[in-house]
Amino acid sequence: MAGLTLTVVSPEREVLREDDIDMVVAPGIDGELGLMPRHAPLVTQLQAGTLRYRSGGDERYLTILGGFLQVMQDTVTVLADGSERSDEIDVERAERARAEALRELEEARVGGDDATVIRARLALLRALARIRTAQRAGRG
Amino acid sequence: MANPLELRRRIRSVENTRQITRAMQLVAASRMRRAQDAADAARPYAQEVLGLMQQLVAATGDDLLPPMLQTRPVEHSAYVVMTTNRGLCGALNTNVVRQAMEDIEESRASAEVSLIVIGRRGRTSLARLVPMLAAFTDISDRPTAADITPIARLVMDGYLAGDFDEVQVVYPEFVNTLTQRPTSLRLLPVVLPEDADPRDADVIFEPDPATVLEALVPRFIETVLYETLLELTASEHSARMVAMRAATDNASELIDALGLTYNKLRQAKITSEIIDIASGANALAQRA
Numbered sequence: 001m002a003g004l005t006l007t008v009v010s011p012e013r014e015v016l017r018e019d020d021i022d023m024v025v026a027p028g029i030d031g032e033l034g035l036m037p038r039h040a041p042l043v044t045q046l047q048a049g050t051l052r053y054r055s056g057g058d059e060r061y062l063t064i065l066g067g068f069l070q071v072m073q074d075t076v077t078v079l080a081d082g083s084e085r086s087d088e089i090d091v092e093r094a095e096r097a098r099a100e101a102l103r104e105l106e107e108a109r110v111g112g113d114d115a116t117v118i119r120a121r122l123a124l125l126r127a128l129a130r131i132r133t134a135q136r137a138g139r140g
Numbered sequence: 141m142a143n144p145l146e147l148r149r150r151i152r153s154v155e156n157t158r159q160i161t162r163a164m165q166l167v168a169a170s171r172m173r174r175a176q177d178a179a180d181a182a183r184p185y186a187q188e189v190l191g192l193m194q195q196l197v198a199a200t201g202d203d204l205l206p207p208m209l210q211t212r213p214v215e216h217s218a219y220v221v222m223t224t225n226r227g228l229c230g231a232l233n234t235n236v237v238r239q240a241m242e243d244i245e246e247s248r249a250s251a252e253v254s255l256i257v258i259g260r261r262g263r264t265s266l267a268r269l270v271p272m273l274a275a276f277t278d279i280s281d282r283p284t285a286a287d288i289t290p291i292a293r294l295v296m297d298g299y300l301a302g303d304f305d306e307v308q309v310v311y312p313e314f315v316n317t318l319t320q321r322p323t324s325l326r327l328l329p330v331v332l333p334e335d336a337d338p339r340d341a342d343v344i345f346e347p348d349p350a351t352v353l354e355a356l357v358p359r360f361i362e363t364v365l366y367e368t369l370l371e372l373t374a375s376e377h378s379a380r381m382v383a384m385r386a387a388t389d390n391a392s393e394l395i396d397a398l399g400l401t402y403n404k405l406r407q408a409k410i411t412s413e414i415i416d417i418a419s420g421a422n423a424l425a426q427r428a
Contacts, residue, residue: 002293010285011185011363041343042345043192043195043343043344043349044345045347045351064186067359068192079192083324
């Protein structure tokens, strides 16, 4: 049985294109989403998180900063707002971003406006997505 | 011009100028390649977004289309005009501004017009002509998708709030190194090209087509703006490269011409000195 073809694109570049993939697990908007070959056609939103896929015996990881996923005839296409392979993640920078976002959230709790809270929360989610992806890949 | 010393000084100054224009030409050439690479890298995402938009529009009922896909009578137009921050790139900005003014004059016949300018060049030349809503002059030479976010926000919020009923973008399309064509494009309301091969209709949408479409439209707007911004960057550097090559060639020609004049002058001087000496010697010989 032929495997899946996985393509991950972000606005600035194509992050990944790989054939013969056994399984993809993506951060769907309503929870994790497992995809195997011969999956029904599907279009869904993604939230910030980790996308993992298995090919041969290996499992690999990508950060997804929200976006969309489409399954069509054994081709999985991810349109990510941003995405990095686990080996591209700058863990230190993500840690700093997490600390910064937490600090902003703390400050905003005392009389900050909604926009600041939303922005800080999004930044926190992005930082966490990166950190967790790196951790799962055995880095950091 | 008859003074040889003056001529030599002039030649040296033109040589310095040529050195600068040649350096600028080389820098522009490498930046142009980089800008083209960035445009190539951005294409896969843009194609996927377009394909997904078409699929979602087909799956969403006409009455459920998000506002940014619905046309309404145009009483107020917004123009996004893309120009460069720096000059020395030939007629690039002049052409874009001229195209923009033509379009704006046409729109003004039936609607009010507001202006959003990208680039210092356009801001300077358009400031007196059209009321300006905003100007973005701090976009880097290597634009990222994040650079476009404030501009996209501005036009989308304005459109949704009813401040304007359509958004046009005027930018220099990069055709090739020698040609950059000023181009107008309607950004809002979104009108999609016909889907060449409609995809399978039996698709599961999570949560539902209208919701996904609503979330995707802003990405689509950002993508279109990002692509035009990359076109602008590629156009800028290729126009500058060509302009600087012409300047370098002109400087070389000028140096040749000045060199010829200088040599003629020098030879004339030598000739006249020889005549002086010869006639002096002759006079002495005759006396003897």
